Amino acid sequence: MSVYWQLVQVFAVLSILGFGGGKGIIPQMHMDTVEHYHWVTSSQFAEFYTIGKLVPGPTTIFSALVGFAAAGIAGAAVALAAMFVPSSALMMFADTLWLRWKNADWKEVISKGLAPVIVGLVWSSVFAIGKGVAHGTAAYAIAGVVAVLMLRTKISAPVLILLSGAVGIVALR
């Protein structure tokens, strides 16, 4: 089976299951791309995820980097297309089909009903990404401080990541 087809299989499934804006797919993506196919190492996965948070646009754009590690530029394009096209197509068709049930509160029921699962998956993402970050007091301290700053201040996500990088140069080298 060609690597392109494997990329399509992995990312198209993640695309369709990407409820909650795609926040919940990280653990499964880690399982598939790191543990099963070994396209990237655990630390590469964490670093690509970080790049995804740093660049403009959806975080899941980093699937292009996973595709790149697996099969070069073509792999990047295939992975990204498989990640973005199915959910967008669903959005297009669902729009034409379902918009008629305007009164129905299905949107609220689905998003509120799935919310605890999505949040559980976000917690799982913390562990999945955490695996790829060098363990040690400094790394834990950075993560803890960033979590507090994110919750208590209005400093933007990319700025917090870049500040962490600066601390990393001093503390982790």
Added chain:
Amino acid sequence: MLFGAISATSFGGGQKASVRRQVVSTHAWMTEAQFMEGLEFAQVMPGPNILNLAVFCGQRVRGIPGAIAAFAGVSVPAFIIVLIAGALYFRFVSNAFVHAALIGCAAGAVGLTLGNAIELSVDLKDDWLNFILLAGTTLAVTRFHASLLVVLVVFGAIGIWRYRARKTRSIP
């Protein structure tokens, strides 16, 4: 259709507010109410919210070609930027300075995800069962390698059933 793509490019920043400004205020392609409905819809459907929202707006304004233009408008610039970032990554990752910075950045990204997890958990506090489902999901995934599909179907079905039940009968 073309200006659908042009304006979608400005979506790139990922800010819903800027999309709203473009489609509601600047171009008056849809009303505030239509936009809000689209936003709700974009959030509940799978996929990145910003991409879903762009596709929704594109489709409403110019049909299928509009949706395709909006899709391209969001994903192509993001793809190019992430490829450039990736090229820099592979070029410099072996440098000790860069690598230390990257590990620091990754620790920061873990922190952001942790903050996000805490914030979202607090939002679930109106029903204790939410925390059972949350813990069940986390345990199933991290300890037992349960697949995304399985947790969505099993815990998601319970969550949806519970929410509907609480909504209609107001279980305390």
